[in-house]
Amino acid sequence: MSAQATWIGTATVLVELGGLTLLTDPAFDPPGTPQYFAVPGSAMRILLRRTAGPAMAVQQLPPIDVVLLSHDGHADNLDTSGRRLLGSVGRVLTTRSAARRLGQPAVGLAPWESHVVRAGEVRLRVTATPARHAPDGWSDVAGEVVGFVVEVVDDGARREPVLYFSGDTVPHPELEEIGRRFGVDVAFLHLGAARFAAAGDTPFSLDADEAVALARSLRARAVVPIHVDDWEHFTLVHDDVVAAFDAAGLSAVLRSLAPGVATGFVGRGGDAAEDPAGRPAGSAGQRSRGRPV
Template sequence: MPDVELALVGGPTVVIGYAGLTLLTDPTFDPPGVYGNLTKLTGPAFGPEHIGHVHAVLLSHDEHEDNLDHAGRALLEGAGHVLTTPGASSRLPGAVGLKPWHSITLYGAHAPVCVTAVPAQHGPTEMRDLLAEVTGFVVRAAGWPTLYFSGDNSEVDVAAAVAHHFPDVDIVLQCAGAARVARLDNALLTADAARTLAIADLWPAATVVPVHVDDWAHFSEPRVAFRRAVEGDPARERIVLLERGAAVRVPRAWSAPAHA
């Protein structure tokens, strides 16, 4: 089975080399600064000009600056496909809105690639009316590892529904960092380390790649704290924390190239 190439731009933004396609999650390329009610601490490891043509953007949601910023919006215009939520598709010209469990097939150099939208929940159930519509994605192609990008999902039971439908996931790109904002009572808006470990247990043989743990002030469990929190857990051996800017080939969990 071929390896998948991942390169972390920063935040939730990852370049994915998959079956001859270049995929990009939640594009954020703006410099540090204050954006709305959020503060960005660190700029991207590299800009869009270093990526080349993006065949498809996997956009979990468009309503928060830490998942789609000004430079990210500009990138959408040149992307082959922009896959996102139904609501976002009404705001972003040319974007394709996928309801949960609906799929689209992309055609790369090596094999047809099926991208399926899957449920995600950006915070506690009681706050649903205050939070953005969010989606995750599962990416599959014959002969290639199955990849799950969680989007800003904070709930283990939502990830469990994905695992029920797709028990064969080999690589989990999990938005972590334990995002909290004061105006929402500091509720957990993305997974913390404990929930990331619980999600890892849903796919006991998968490599787990936490993303969206750095770069923003509202993340209460950044990289150093995350490492400390997962130390000693059996799933620790399957967790790969990407270094910003470096491309890593990620195979199946039992031969993972690096550790958190």
């Protein structure tokens, strides 16, 4: 059985793995919806403008077993529609500070902490990974963020892929440890080179060359660019990502997903890293075998 991933837009990905349904960083508000980021410790509010709508509406989602929420402070990772959704899912895994703010069903994880989700006979281990949303000196503004590694427990044949979701991050030394600890099959990287006029040229997420460097560090068999194109504060476009991976000789690992189209991935024990024949998004999300605990 392969994993199936449907990119909905920004950092929102619908994933079926081991019979469970996961959703990352839910953002479903349409373009034009007023979104503001309140800068901690000041009266400043930064307007965020989405330029492309989600490929699926909340109403089209299957029941969600687990939401992987990298952080709760920015509307391009959790907007009003996404917040409403959280009350209807089985579990939300996120940062410790976000879990305190959100309450049930949120569980907070520090980097390298794991949480096992069970549904029937299937167990998924989700491990939080280090992420830094801004360079040194800006961490209080950007807030706490984590990434995630998702593995099927006791998958001896490695038929199910190991998935990595970077969360919004800039390069930092702890990212190197992820590739040493895990055999990542598919890496979903939050890119966009996000910038804000109030912060000058300070980047708040990865650019294309930084994505290439992280791909090499991870040694992932497939790299999926997300968190790109969809907002005005993203200064990186998808074509720049393709060009950077081509120049680095890594075009074979780059897997650009069409919004709303489900694509299959298998683990290292399978025959291929990807089933390029995507299935329609409507085929995703069969009910999981029991509720997660």
